[in-house]
Amino acid sequence: xxxxxxxxxxxxxxxxxxxxxxxxxxxxxxxxSRAKAREVFxxxxxxxxxxxxxxxxxxxxxxxxxxxxxxxxxxxxxxxxGAQQVxxxxxxxxxxxxxxxxxxxxxxVSSLCVSRLIHPLNLFGGVLFWKKRAEDYLLDSGLNxxxxxxxxxxxxxxxxxxxxxxxxTLFEGTIDRADVARVCVEALGxxxxxxxxVEIVAGPGAAQPSLAPLFAALPSxxxxxxAS
Numbered sequence: 001x002x003x004x005x006x007x008x009x010x011x012x013x014x015x016x017x018x019x020x021x022x023x024x025x026x027x028x029x030x031x032x033s034r035a036k037a038r039e040v041f042x043x044x045x046x047x048x049x050x051x052x053x054x055x056x057x058x059x060x061x062x063x064x065x066x067x068x069x070x071x072x073x074x075x076x077x078x079x080x081x082g083a084q085q086v087x088x089x090x091x092x093x094x095x096x097x098x099x100x101x102x103x104x105x106x107x108x109v110s111s112l113c114v115s116r117l118i119h120p121l122n123l124f125g126g127v128l129f130w131k132k133r134a135e136d137y138l139l140d141s142g143l144n145x146x147x148x149x150x151x152x153x154x155x156x157x158x159x160x161x162x163x164x165x166x167x168x169t170l171f172e173g174t175i176d177r178a179d180v181a182r183v184c185v186e187a188l189g190x191x192x193x194x195x196x197x198v199e200i201v202a203g204p205g206a207a208q209p210s211l212a213p214l215f216a217a218l219p220s221x222x223x224x225x226x227a228s
Contacts, residue, residue: 012180059101067103068094099142105188106143112201117129150175161208186215193215
């Protein structure tokens with residue numbers, strides 16, 4: 001299986017690459033700077049230079065790819081590379097290019113509370129608003145998807161119980177990026193996670209041996225592909 005990780009040099013993206021490698025998969029990574037990607041991942045990783053804000057640059061990275069993990073995001077809502085550009089326009093460009101390239105599936109890391117217009121994160125350039133717009137574009141695209149909505153991200157080692165709930169039912173909580181990556185990678189191998197929105201936070205217990213039963217319990221979000 002050919003896999004592309006977008007946003008791979010970010011903290012969550014790095015964890016996704018690490019989890020994929022632990023499963024003996026060798027993902028390709030998209031990076032605006034090949035040199036930076038080499039610093040992060042070493043010489044044994046296939047790196048393709050490209051930028052989600054430049055649709056024409058995505059073709060080489062998507063060649064032969066079956067699954068995309070998208071972990072892009074911005075910490076600032078305003079200005080160049082703000083929330084509208086990265087979280088919405090960049091994801092939209094990626095989805096559009098993925099459809100044209102015949103990619104089979106896209107696993108998108110989004111956020112809890114994207115459906116809440118009144119939220120502190122929306123005071124800074126509408127971060128959640130634009131993430132929700134990106135989700136909607138993916139749902140309308142016809143691509144096979146899994147949307148992962150984590151709570152507040154932490155830099156711990158992971159290994160906690162993962163609370164999994166349907167869309168718009170979790171509104172607080174935190175989770176280690178390593179556990180977000182676990183959810184994403186397990187979703188790749190689970191048909192039960194397809195066409196679903198997965199909200200996640202850390203629970204009080206130990207890690208479950210498998211997330212498949214939790215994926216299976218979620219309702220399908222379907223595809224809102226327009227007739228046009």
